[in-house]
Amino acid sequence: MFYFLSKTIDVLLMPLTMAFIAFLYVLLTKNRARSRKVLIGTLTALYLVSNPILVNELLKWWEPKSLNEEKKYEVAVILTGGIIKLYHAPTKHVFFGKSGDRAVQAFELYKRGKIKKIIISGGEGSLRGSKRNNSENNGIRQFLMESGVAADDIVQDSLALNTRQNAVNTAMILKTQFNTDKCMLITSAFHLPRAEGCFRKEGIMVMPCPSHYLQEDAVIWFDKLFPSEEALASFYLVWHEMIGYVVYKVVGYI
Structure with missing residues (x-):
């Protein structure tokens, strides 16, 4: 409901x-x-x-501002939502969506040794019933593995349908599989305030890691005075x- x-x-x-x-x-x-x-x-x-x-x-x-990522964390959580536009399972071809930077940031942190494990949290629901689609979650996993992340270092949570469920399911995974209440949280910068609030509500000590920034350091010129579809x-x-x-x-x- x-x-x-x-x-x-x-x-x-x-x-x-x-x-x-x-x-x-x-x-x-x-x-x-x-x-x-x-x-x-x-x-x-x-x-x-x-x-x-x-x-x-x-x-x-x-x-939020980009934060210091010098600390090392055992686990990072990627929240799905527009990361993968299309995942063609037979050919394992991944097409990125607008928030594909979330997956790229996770890989870069893994490659630099800042994180050891990655939880991919999020599935896709339907308003007409309980039908679920895990293609985005699977597509992110495929991208990470092809980029060099070991399969054993990836945990999938495809049951979460919203940000609150992301937090609840992640709290359970952290407790049962990693025996910790700490993680790095990777999601789009505009989504981070709500996501961080949900995770902290579930007792998770979060290191926020914003990605996919929408703001720009653009020079103000006369064209910025007119309406813009991109701004809308x-x-x-x-x-x-x-x-x-x-x-x-x-x-x-x-």
Whole structure:
């Protein structure tokens, strides 16, 4: 039920969905004065959430700074979610998604001797039932092994369907298989605040390791004053995380 509700809330509170509802209201209402105000308000809001300068400042505030990785950890956890776009099992061909940097960061830490074991946490669920898809989890494992990570150093948790389940399942794995409550947490920088909160709630001492940064050190030029599809996409991701953080806080997951 929580999975279904979270996905529904996520869709309804997204910028384009709200804008679509507002424009539909403008078309259907007979109150012209009110429709004009709604139209102006909606266009203003769309400009604000698609302005590269404003969105980049929001990202700089939300995304944590890159942290010191000099400490060595026995285990690192990679949270799935857009890492693998497609995994063709028969040919073992891996196509990376937008957050593929998560897997790359894990491999680099392993190669440098900063971590010894890697837990891949996350599966894919369906709103229509309990059907699960482990292709992304398997694809990440395939990439890590082909890159040089020993198969025995990889643990798969394909049962977790959300960030809270990532934390709960990881806590159990750390306790039963590694006899520890410490791990390095690898996920996208915009997702890290919610993920870190969930892991700490489950009693895990986390060393956060942000990857896949959305913010930029871009020079401000006149083109940054105009709306941008890329900025809107980045706002969508961080807005989704802010809503998720509040919901998780309310239900006690953080």
